[in-house]
Amino acid sequence: MKIICVGRNYGAHIEELQNERPEHPILFLKPDTAIVLKKQPFFIPDFSNDIHHEVEILVKINKIGKYIDKKFAPTYYEEIGLGIDFTARDLQAQLKEKGLPWEKAKAFDGAAVVGNFLPKSTFESVDDINFSLKKNGETVQKGNTRLMLWKIDALIEYISKYFTLKIGDIIFTGTPAGVAKVNPNDKLTGYIEETEVFSIKVK
Numbered sequence: 001m002k003i004i005c006v007g008r009n010y011g012a013h014i015e016e017l018q019n020e021r022p023e024h025p026i027l028f029l030k031p032d033t034a035i036v037l038k039k040q041p042f043f044i045p046d047f048s049n050d051i052h053h054e055v056e057i058l059v060k061i062n063k064i065g066k067y068i069d070k071k072f073a074p075t076y077y078e079e080i081g082l083g084i085d086f087t088a089r090d091l092q093a094q095l096k097e098k099g100l101p102w103e104k105a106k107a108f109d110g111a112a113v114v115g116n117f118l119p120k121s122t123f124e125s126v127d128d129i130n131f132s133l134k135k136n137g138e139t140v141q142k143g144n145t146r147l148m149l150w151k152i153d154a155l156i157e158y159i160s161k162y163f164t165l166k167i168g169d170i171i172f173t174g175t176p177a178g179v180a181k182v183n184p185n186d187k188l189t190g191y192i193e194e195t196e197v198f199s200i201k202v203k
């Protein structure tokens, strides 16, 4: 399986990092080796002093598809989840400055937390889902999918022009504002609406 991530999909997050508003979705990939295994902690890698949490809504693909029209996109997923796109912000800044790919800062081992998935039918609309991240019991990121610049179905249409989507692929749909550094012994807990969908220790 592969992970397809969307960058800069929430206005407030674009502003906090003083990035430009993209004309099209920004995409990058993470390999399956980036996923933190269930019940394991996240280990801060030795090549970064500034690992940020980015909490993001996840979409799990359940059907193979390419050139998927937006109106058929809902038939390609049944489950919505939540995860963290861990980012080595210091390394990413260096790579961005040189115009180099972000992979080392975004796709390293442990850079993807994938929480539990909930059936799509749980929600009245996938374009109105509240989600949040607590760090040591305090809410640090909060979002709602209605604030995405490109909504889930539009993302599936766009992504599938470039990458064939396969069963089990996961889309990370972008982070809202509030990204910040993690430190050893932090505990990160993710919520979709009121349901806890992951809890992970930082080491």
Ligand code: ZN
Binding pocket: 005, 006, 007, 054, 056, 085, 172, 174, 175
């Ligand atoms: Zn992200």
